[in-house]
Amino acid sequence: MLRLNDRLEAICSCVPAGGVVADIGSDHGFLPVALYERGISAAVIVSDAKTGPLDRARENISRLAPGAAFDFRLGDGLEVLGRGEADTVIIAGMGGLLIQRLISADLDKALSVRRFVLQPRNAPDALRRWLCGNGFRLVDERLAREGRFICEIMAAVPAGARIGASRGPEGGGADAGPEGGGSHAAGDGGWPAGGGAGAAGDGCRLAGGGADAGPEGGGSDAAGDGGWPAGGGSGAAGDGGRPAGSGADAGRAADPRYRQIEAALSECGLEFEISPLLLYKGDPLALPFILKKIRIEEKIAQELMDAGAKAGPRLEELSARLEALKKAARLAGG
Numbered sequence: 001m002l003r004l005n006d007r008l009e010a011i012c013s014c015v016p017a018g019g020v021v022a023d024i025g026s027d028h029g030f031l032p033v034a035l036y037e038r039g040i041s042a043a044v045i046v047s048d049a050k051t052g053p054l055d056r057a058r059e060n061i062s063r064l065a066p067g068a069a070f071d072f073r074l075g076d077g078l079e080v081l082g083r084g085e086a087d088t089v090i091i092a093g094m095g096g097l098l099i100q101r102l103i104s105a106d107l108d109k110a111l112s113v114r115r116f117v118l119q120p121r122n123a124p125d126a127l128r129r130w131l132c133g134n135g136f137r138l139v140d141e142r143l144a145r146e147g148r149f150i151c152e153i154m155a156a157v158p159a160g161a162r163i164g165a166s167r168g169p170e171g172g173g174a175d176a177g178p179e180g181g182g183s184h185a186a187g188d189g190g191w192p193a194g195g196g197a198g199a200a201g202d203g204c205r206l207a208g209g210g211a212d213a214g215p216e217g218g219g220s221d222a223a224g225d226g227g228w229p230a231g232g233g234s235g236a237a238g239d240g241g242r243p244a245g246s247g248a249d250a251g252r253a254a255d256p257r258y259r260q261i262e263a264a265l266s267e268c269g270l271e272f273e274i275s276p277l278l279l280y281k282g283d284p285l286a287l288p289f290i291l292k293k294i295r296i297e298e299k300i301a302q303e304l305m306d307a308g309a310k311a312g313p314r315l316e317e318l319s320a321r322l323e324a325l326k327k328a329a330r331l332a333g334g
């Protein structure tokens with residue numbers, strides 16, 4: 001069995017079992033191998049914009065998972081996919097703005113994807129903001145160490161349930177977002193009836209609070225039963241946009257602690273930079289992640305102070321940001 005590093009492991013754990021997965025910018029092809037070996041997906045579209053990386057993926061996959069019959073496609077971003085063809089799309093190891101460009105290139109197609117698992121190398125806040133402003137909700141977040149970096153992994157689903165728009169084998173008709181936080185395990189051969197996504201009223205919130213809906217549950221393998229959790233609303237909830245999501249998500253949405261975290265981060269202007277989901281779940285890397293940000297800002301502040309009086313306004317800005325980050329660190333238990 002292929003051993004993944006923590007970053008790839010975290011990405012893999014965000015992919016629900018039982019659907020068609022597209023790995024965009026696959027390069028080494030290790031994610032498709034792991035998805036196959038673990039019974040998460042036997043139907044992976046392996047894609048890259050360049051022939052070299054795509055050939056590398058093909059070679060690694062044929063060596064490490066000779067039984068896998070994957071589809072290899074050369075091309076730019078989502079252009080290699082048909083509308084509604086992939087249940088989960090992984091875009092990992094690229095810049096946040098590039099990921100944004102790839103998703104926005106065909107928004108209609110992107111909104112036909114049931115779940116994106118994204119790992120931006122930079123500009124994660126810009127990507128979150130863009131996603132939330134363009135019809136997606138963030139339903140899960142994870143952190144993983146890779147060398148000296150702490151990588152951010154996010155799962156996003158279309159925010160508005162478009163009745164009849166999905167085409168998974170899940171039955172239940174009015175499916176919307178299958179954002180169960182659980183991950184891989186069972187391989188029950190199909191997408192369960194997902195907890196609906198509901199139409200996020202404010203279009204700009206992380207899942208769990210406010211108008212959100214999704215039942216995405218907490219930490220990895222939250223569902224425990226592998227794959228998407230059953231049940232949940234249709235997305236066409238008559239309660240003003242919140243589907244009857246069952247399980248951990250509904251609980252979180254109603255949990256004052258989650259709302260408190262969300263409000264506190266938002267007050268500090270950090271809601272797109274530090275996901276409330278991480279603090280709510282008690283991700284063990286959340287505090288180191290914030291402390292690292294603090295160290296960087298303190299270093300810059302020191303350099304500005306050394307530079308003298310001209311740095312005044314910038315320094316004020318920086319100290320406000322440092323205060324905000326320290327507040328976030330306290331929220332993370334620091």
Ligand SMILES: C[S@@+](CC[C@H](N)C(=O)[O-])C[C@H]1O[C@@H](n2cnc3c(N)ncnc32)[C@H](O)[C@@H]1O
Nearest residue numbers: 024025026027048049050053075076077092093
């Ligand atoms: C740093 S590698 C990441 C590999 C793997 N996804 C991971 O996370 O380890 C980035 C890959 O994305 C590919 N890539 C860059 N731009 C792309 C695009 N517009 N469409 C598809 N693939 C792209 C590159 O060729 C490269 O193989």
